[in-house]
Amino acid sequence: xxxxxxxxxxxxxxxxxxxxxxxxxIAHQPLNIAAIIMFLIFVGGTLxxxxxxxxxxxxxxxxxxxxxxxxxxxxxMAIAGDYMSAASFLGISGLVYLAGYDGLxxxxxxxxxxxxxxxxxxxxxxxxxxxxxxDVASFRLKQEPIRILASFGAIATVILYLIAQMVGSGKLIxxxxxxxxxxxxxxxxxxxxxxxxxxxxxxxxxxxxxxxxLLLSGATFxxxxxxxxxxxxxxxxxxxAVDVHDKGIDIMSPGGLVSDPISAISLGIxxxxxxxxxxxxxxxxFTVADAKEARKSVFFATGFIGYFYILTFxxxxxxxxxxxxxxxxxxxxxxxxxxxSPIVGGxxxxxIHLSHAVGGxxxxxxxxxxxxxxxxxxxxxxxxxxxxxxxxxxxxxxxEKGICDEAKEMRVSKIATIVLGxxxxxxxxxxxxxxxxxxxxxxxxxxxxxxFPVLFLSMFWSKLTTRGAVIGGVLGLSTAILLVILGPxxxxxxxxxxEAIFPYKYPALFSVTVAFISIWFFSITDNSERAxxxxxxxxxxxxxxxxxxxxxxxxxx
Amino acid sequence: xxxxxxxxxxxxxxxxxxxxxxxxYAWMLSILMLLVYYTFIMTIAFYPDxxxxxISEGSVISIGIPIGIAIILFSFLLTGLYVYRANSTxxxxxEELKIDLEKGA
Numbered sequence: 001x002x003x004x005x006x007x008x009x010x011x012x013x014x015x016x017x018x019x020x021x022x023x024x025x026i027a028h029q030p031l032n033i034a035a036i037i038m039f040l041i042f043v044g045g046t047l048x049x050x051x052x053x054x055x056x057x058x059x060x061x062x063x064x065x066x067x068x069x070x071x072x073x074x075x076x077m078a079i080a081g082d083y084m085s086a087a088s089f090l091g092i093s094g095l096v097y098l099a100g101y102d103g104l105x106x107x108x109x110x111x112x113x114x115x116x117x118x119x120x121x122x123x124x125x126x127x128x129x130x131x132x133x134x135d136v137a138s139f140r141l142k143q144e145p146i147r148i149l150a151s152f153g154a155i156a157t158v159i160l161y162l163i164a165q166m167v168g169s170g171k172l173i174x175x176x177x178x179x180x181x182x183x184x185x186x187x188x189x190x191x192x193x194x195x196x197x198x199x200x201x202x203x204x205x206x207x208x209x210x211x212x213x214l215l216l217s218g219a220t221f222x223x224x225x226x227x228x229x230x231x232x233x234x235x236x237x238x239x240x241a242v243d244v245h246d247k248g249i250d251i252m253s254p255g256g257l258v259s260d261p262i263s264a265i266s267l268g269i270x271x272x273x274x275x276x277x278x279x280x281x282x283x284x285x286f287t288v289a290d291a292k293e294a295r296k297s298v299f300f301a302t303g304f305i306g307y308f309y310i311l312t313f314x315x316x317x318x319x320x321x322x323x324x325x326x327x328x329x330x331x332x333x334x335x336x337x338x339x340x341s342p343i344v345g346g347x348x349x350x351x352i353h354l355s356h357a358v359g360g361x362x363x364x365x366x367x368x369x370x371x372x373x374x375x376x377x378x379x380x381x382x383x384x385x386x387x388x389x390x391x392x393x394x395x396x397x398x399x400e401k402g403i404c405d406e407a408k409e410m411r412v413s414k415i416a417t418i419v420l421g422x423x424x425x426x427x428x429x430x431x432x433x434x435x436x437x438x439x440x441x442x443x444x445x446x447x448x449x450x451x452f453p454v455l456f457l458s459m460f461w462s463k464l465t466t467r468g469a470v471i472g473g474v475l476g477l478s479t480a481i482l483l484v485i486l487g488p489x490x491x492x493x494x495x496x497x498x499e500a501i502f503p504y505k506y507p508a509l510f511s512v513t514v515a516f517i518s519i520w521f522f523s524i525t526d527n528s529e530r531a532x533x534x535x536x537x538x539x540x541x542x543x544x545x546x547x548x549x550x551x552x553x554x555x556x557x
Numbered sequence: 558x559x560x561x562x563x564x565x566x567x568x569x570x571x572x573x574x575x576x577x578x579x580x581x582y583a584w585m586l587s588i589l590m591l592l593v594y595y596t597f598i599m600t601i602a603f604y605p606d607x608x609x610x611x612i613s614e615g616s617v618i619s620i621g622i623p624i625g626i627a628i629i630l631f632s633f634l635l636t637g638l639y640v641y642r643a644n645s646t647x648x649x650x651x652e653e654l655k656i657d658l659e660k661g662a
Contacts, residue, residue: 101608104625105601112594112628115635119583119590235616242617252619253609254601264598292648295640302636306629313626543566546576547651549658 032177034365039177042214042373043191046207053199053206060406063200063413064131064388065286068552070205072293076300078205079284081212082381083110083301084308086168086374087440089215090348092309096316097324097350100241100251103316107309113272114305118298121276124459124545125285126294130552132385133282133451134393137458140537142466142530144398146454149473151389153451154279156477158386159423160443161280162379166428167436169375175345176352176368182429188376189425195380196387196417201287204380211377214370216304219311222351222367225358226318241320246340251320263504270444270508277447277455280385291548312351319350322357329353383420390416438489441506445484449476449511457519459545462538465531468523476515483507571654579647586635597628 061067070078088110096103129135134150166185173184195203230236238252245251275281285294323329325341334342343353355367391413396404454473457464484490486502504510523531544550566572600607608621 101619101621101625104622105598108594108597108625108628111632112590115590115632115639116587118636119587119639235618238617238622249617252617253621254605261599261602264602265595268594268598292644295643299636299640303633306633309629310626539563539567543563543572546579547566547572547654549566549655 032361032365032368034362035177035368036365038365038369039372042210042369046191046195046203046210046373046376049206049210050195050199050203053203057198057200057202060131060392060410060413062202063410064283064384064392066200066202066205068287068289070287070293072288072296073300074205074209075284075288075293075297076304077212078208078287079281079297079301080304080308081208081215081374081377082281082284083305084212084215084374085165085378086172086371087164089219089308089312089374090172090351090371093312093316093319093351093354094346094348096313097319098347099255100245100247100317100320101253102255104309104313105254107312109268109271110275111302111306111309112268113275114298114302116272117276118295118302121456121459122285122294122298123291123548125282126288126291127545127548127551128459128541129286131283131286131392132388133279133455134389134397137455137469138397139458140534140541141458141464141469143402145466145470147393147397149470150451150454151393153277153446153454153473153477154389154393155386157277157279157443157447157451158382158389158420159427160439160446161382162386162420162424163427163431163436164439164443165375165379165382166424167431169372169379170428170432172371172375175349176371181432185428186425188379189421189428191376192380192383192424193418193421195376196384196421197414201283201384204377204384205284205287207373207380208377211370211373212304215374216308216311218355218367218370219308219315221363222318222355222358223311223314226314226322226354229318229322229358237314237317237321241317244325245320262509263506266504266506266509269512270441270448270506273448273452273508273512274444275447277450277452278443279389279447279451280381282451282455283385283388286552290551315351315354318358319354323350323353326353326357329356379424383417383424386420387413387416390420435494438484438494441489442481442484445480445507445511446477448508449480449515450474453512453515453519457516459541461523462542463523463535464519464538465523465526465528465534467526467528467531468519468521471522472515472517472519475518476511479514480507480511483511566654566658569654569657571650571657575647575650575654579643582642583639586639590632590635593628593631597624 056067057063059067092103092107095106125133125136128139132150132154134147134154137150138146166188169188170181170185173179173187174181177184179187195207199206227234227237230240241251242249247255284297288294288297323343329343331342331344343349345352352364352367352371356364359366391409395412395416396402396409450473453476454469458469483502483504484507486500487507488500488503488505491497491500491502608624609619612618612620612623
């Protein structure tokens with residue numbers, strides 16, 4: 001039992017915190033022709049979209065938010081696409097494959113933040129913001145310090161996420177396509193630069209929508225194929241899974257994913273508040289025409305994401321019955337060393353092998369191409385979010401004090417995209433052999449402990465002042481970073497110390513509390529003239545956030 | 558927005574109704590969601606065996622599975638409820654408010 005708990009804890013954290021989730025040294029695979037052809041079709045199609053989008057991307061508003069002309073349904077697909085990253089598709093189905101029920105617990109944690117984002121945040125965000133979430137946070141506060149803080153939080157989140165995605169993409173492509181790691185990383189970097197610099201948000205959104213459609217169709221097909229195999233009887237499927245899995249009946253109930261209440265609450269907070277503080281998710285709320293469409297986006301996104309998680313659960317069980325113990329997918333070299341029945345590429349390849357088991361080489365090619373497309377779409381969204389923070393917040397509003405012409409701002413954003421793309425390629429190559437298990441967790445912790453509290457209180461709390469937001473945001477940010485470093489993932493696993501100074505893997509409960517308390521304390525003790533004016537300005541802001549009167553509209557083409 | 562407009566809107570009965578009813582509903586649904594999620598998580602932390610009970614005699618399926626799927630469906634249902642109420646009630650109130658304001662009421 002103890003062993004199970006430890007194993008599932010490790011697995012779990014490696015999924016949440018890693019995207020370099022393909023295990024071990026990867027032997028070069030033979031070129032997968034079907035996969036490469038399908039991937040080329042996807043790239044060709046998306047480049048055509050980019051060309052089409054480029055002709056429609058003229059103003060800054062087009063570039064940052066597709067002119068606000070995305071519909072609620074489309075945006076719902078795009079948000080779901082951002083969320084259904086390769087890490088969540090391969091990672092969650094891999095966790096189900098390894099531990100069964102625990103995979104479901106994990107997906108539920110990821111989903112439940114969405115309804116709350118809808119009820120409390122989405123409409124206000126759309127009514128107040130223009131291009132970035134810093135627009136909202138700095139609405140009535142002093143522009144420079146708030147924007148510097150917000151863009152620092154945004155860029156840190158984006159870079160950390162990019163590292164995870166780039167390393168993951170390199171390893172995945174190496175395994176799936178037989179391309180060398182560096183080529184794969186450079187290819188992803190170049191394509192993403194092309195999409196974002198030329199096609200802006202319009203191309204980024206459509207790449208994401210198409211990928212979400214492909215991923216949902218592919219996953220639906222796999223789940224149906226698995227169920228068909230068992231005459232659409234869950235009883236038969238689960239019975240067979242219990243029979244073949246070495247954990248037996250234990251895969252049908254909670255394992256060791258959540259073992260103590262502190263971790264449970266802390267994880268819940270990280271997933272919920274972290275999601276509501278991710279810059280590439282938040283920026284999507286500005287791409288729709290108004291609050292009504294923003295609201296619809298979350299409704300559709302929640303539906304797609306929930307459906308997707310149900311599919312991954314079935315896919316994980318499908319992999320248990322059709323991939324596990326199947327000699328075709330066995331990693332013989334690894335088995336010789338460690339025994340058991342490891343599959344090629346590790347547990348996170350379970351869904352990929354299943355695609356081969358149910359649909360042969362052709363469908364394997366399709367799913368591989370979709371997995372690559374997924375990474376491409378997610379890194380594009382991330383890069384655009386990072387570039388917006390640099391050009392709109394730091395350059396236009398801090399350096400140029402908000403007085404700068406649009407053409408210049410757009411040029412800066414394109415340069416920022418190219419720089420971020422090159423940085424991402426560099427980091428992807430630099431971190432190839434590093435243990436990057438901490439990066440996504442750190443990104444979530446920063447989003448939950450700095451971006452989210454400042455954003456949330458700026459919309460809900462009239463007494464918030466610039467001083468409170470800046471001090472609290474910085475303290476939340478540094479607490480999150482410090483606790484991740486002192487926690488088991490970095491202190492023990494990366495730095496090799498025997499025992500962690502901070503015992504929990506998820507610092508959110510503590511760092512979010514620090515952020516909220518210090519924002520509160522340094523706001524209420526702020527008696528400056530500026531603070532008084534900021535409190536008075538809340539009324540006008542609140543009316544706009546509640547009604548949309550005076551909000552940024554969609555641009556007309 | 559001038560101080561006058563602010564006062565005008567804040568005093569408007571339709572604005573007050575909109576703000577009060579919508580935030581009450583939004584917070585109620587949020588708390589409901591949190592309650593369901595944390596009950597689930599705390600059950601796992603403290604009484605994991607509860608969820609391991611089979612759904613029927615001789616079945617391998619534990620009740621944890623339909624419960625988990627139900628939470629996913631419940632989340633989606635809540636978003637649907639909110640969107641429905643917002644489209645049918647809050648948007649109407651908001652439109653009426655905007656018309657009143659344009660008339661200078």
